[in-house]
Amino acid sequence: MKRRDFLKNTAVFVAGASVSVSALDFITPKELFAANPQLKWGFLVDTHKCVGCGFCVKACKTENDIPFEANVTRTWVERYVIKKDGDVVMDSPKGARDGFTTKLLDQNHSGMTLVPENEIAQAFFVPKLCNHCTTPACVQVCPVGATYQTADGVVLVDRSWCIGCGYCIMGCPYGVRFFHPVEHVADKCTFCYHRISKGGDTACAQACPFDARQIGNLKDPNDPVAQAVLNQRVGVLRDEYGTKPNVYYIGLNKEVR
Amino acid sequence: MKNHVWRPLFVVIAIVIGILLFRAFYVPADFGSHDQGYTFGYHRLGNEQEWKDYPEKYKGNDYCNECHDDMIEELESAGHSTIPCENCHGAAFDHPDDPEKLSIDRSRELCIRCHAKLTMPSSGRNDIPGIDPAQHNKGEECSECHNPHNPSLEDM
C-alpha cells in the first residue's frame, strides 16, 4: 500500500468515526461546504423577464407527476399589482398552471377583483419554487430523517420513509411543501434532481420561453447563475428566517412576500 | 431493598433490547448522517439514487432536433422560435416509441397565456402583443388565422 493511500484511508476512517461520535453535534454550514466544494446548485429568477405564461408550472406538474387537476404545485407564479396609493393586490390562481389570462385578480373567498388601469403603478410576476435553503428548516424539523440535504445542496424527500406528519410543511417559511395527492407523503420541488444530475436543465427552466428561470452551479465562477449572483443586485425571499435560500431573484420588490 | 423492586426495571430493559434488536433488522444499512451531518444529512443514502433515476418526460429541443432537424432549422428565424417545441407539442416522453404521436395543443387557452392583454407596467408582459380574449374573434381557434410557428400576419 502506498503511503498516500494509507494516509487517505486513515483520514477517511478517522473522519467516519468522528462523524458517528459527533452525530448529535450541530454542524455549521461552513463545515458542510468543505464536504463537496465543487458543486452547489443554485437558481436564478429574473422577475423582469417573467410574463406569467405559467408554462413552467405546467411543465413541472407533467415532469414530476403532480396531478394537473390537484390544487397543489411544486412551483407557481404570483402576480403583484401595486396601486398608486401604495396598496398591493396579489393573486396566483391555481398556482398559475394556466397562466394569467385575465385582468381580474383571484381573491379566493372574496371573489374576483379588478384594479382599474389608471390606478396601477407597477405590476409584475414572481415565480416561486423551493429555495433549497443552505440551512433548511424543513429538514431540521423532520422527526425521522425522511427529508434531507444532498452534498450538492438539494433538499429531497424520501418517499418510502416519510410518515406524513406534516411538520416540514409547517416548518417551511415559503409554503413550498404539500402532501402529494397520490403518494400521500410530503412533496416539494427537487430542482429536477433527475435532470440536473445528468447535466440537463430543470423542466421549468427548459419550458420558460424567456429565460426567466435558470439553474446553475454556485461554486463554478464561470456559471451564468453564479456570475449573476456575484455581479448583479439580487435578493432572496424572507432571509429573516435564517434559512439562507439558494434561489436568487433579480428585481425583487419589497412588496414580494 | 428487596429483589422484587428491580423487576419492572428488568422488563423495561427487555423492552429496550427488543426495540434495538428490531431496529437493527428494520433500518436500512445505508441510513445515517452522510456528508451534510446529522442535522441536515440524516437519511437513507439510496434515496438519492432513486431520485436520480426518476423518469424524464421533457426531452428538450435537441432531442426533437434528432429527427425533426428540418423543422427546427426552418423555425429558427420565426417569431415563436424562443418557445420550446414541447410547450405546445406536449412532453416527448419516449416518443416516437411511446407515444407514437404527440397530441398538439392548439387551444386558444394556450395562446392567451402570453397574449391576453394585461396591464403590467414593470413586466416583460407589456412588450408582448396582446388581445382581449373576450373581444378578439371570440370562439375561434387562433391557429385558424395565425401560423403557430410564426404568428405575425404580415409575414404570412
Add this chain to the structure above:
Amino acid sequence: MVEQVAQMVVHGEAWTIKDLFVLPNEYVYWSIQIVMYPYMTGLVAGAFVLSSLYHVFNVERLKEIARYALVFSFALLPVAMMPLMLHLMQPLRGIHVLMTPHFTSAISAFGIVFMTYACIVAAEIWFVYRKFIVESVHRLNNKQDRSGLESLLLPIYKVISLGAMDISKEALDSDHKAVKFLAALGIPVACFLHGYAGFIFGSVKANALWMTPLMPVIFICSAVVSGIALCIVSYYIFMEIRKWAAKRGKNWLLPDALAQGGTAIPVEQLRSIQEHEVKMTSKYLLIFMTAAITLEILDMIFRGYTAVKSWDALRMVIYEHDFMKIFVYQYGLGNFLPFLLLLVPGLSTRRAVIASILVLFGVFMMRWNVVIGGQAFSLTFAGFMEYHLPIIPHDIETFKEGLGGMLSVIFAPFIIFYFLNMIFPAFMSDDEAH
C-alpha cells in the same frame, strides 16, 4: 372525471376556506387531531401530577382521588398517541420515530419520552397494586368455580405479578419507597412530555403565532389545569354512578371480590368522600389556573406591544376572525367564569364540577386557538384561512380529521378505563394498599 378527482384528494382542501392572497400549497394541514394531541397529553400529564401531589408531597386530603387519577392517567396514555396516529398520512410508518429518530426535530423525542413516561406510570401502578395483585392470584387460585372473567383475570394477574409474590411487611415498605420515587421522577417527565408538546409548536419559526419561548410553559400550566379538571369531572361522574348503584344495593366499579367481601360502602360515606375530594382538588385547580392565565395574557400583551411585522395579520385573527373563540369561549367561558365560580365562598360539589367542565372547555378552546389559529393566516400575511371541522364524513380522511375522529379520541379513555379498572380497581378503599 369525478372518480379521478376523488382519488387525488388534496389533504386539507376539504376543510380549508381561503380568503385574499394565500399561497397555492397552503391549507390547514394540522387540524382537529393536532388540537386533540396536546389536549390529551395535557390530560395525561395533569392527571399524573395530581396523583403525585399525594404520593410525593403527602397531601393527605387528596388520598382518594390520587389513586383514581393514577389509573385514569394510565388509561389516557394510549389515547394521547391516538390523535397522532389518526393524523399521520402514513400511520403504519409511525414506528420510524423510534427507528431513526432525528433529534433536531421536536417530534422525534415523542416515542422515547412517551415510552419512558408510560414505563414510569406502569411501574408506579405495579407497586401501588402489587399487594392486590398477589392477593388476587392467591384468591383466584383457591377459588373452585371461576367465572369466565375470573379465569381470564388469573393469568393476567400471574403475568403482571412478575413472579414477585412476597408481601411481607418489609417488601411492602420497599414498594412504598418505590412509589414515592417513581411519583417524584414522574413529575419532571410528565412536565417534559407536555412541555415538549409545547416546544413542537413554539419552535416552528415559520409560524408567527406559535413562535414564542413561552409556549412550553403555557402548555405545561394549562395541561395541569385540564388534567386536574378532568379528574374532578370524571371522578364526580364515577362516584355518582357508584352512589346510584349503592342505593340499589350494588357496588359498581369494584371487582366482585371486593364488592362482596363485606367492604361495601354505604351511600352516605360515598357522598362525603366525593364531596371532600372534589372540593380539595378544586383548590389546586385554582392555583394552576392563575399561573396558566397569567402566562397566556402576558404572551398576548407582549405581542401587541412589540408589534413586529406579523402583528397586523395576528391582530386581524385575534380581534376579528377568532374574537368569539378567543375572548368569549376561551377567556370568558373557559377561564374567568370558572375562576369566579371557584373563588366565590361556599363552594359546593356541583359548582366545583361545573367550573371544572368549563375549565376543560376553556383549555380545549385554547388548544384550538393555538393550533388552528396559528394556521388562520397565510405565510404572506396577506390572506387568511378558515378551518371547517368536517361533521359528516364522506371519506376516511374527513372521518379521521373530523368530528368522528375527535369523538373517538374523547371516548377512548373511558372505554380503556372501564377495562383497566377490572384489573386495577381505581376505587379500592384505602386500607387495601398505600
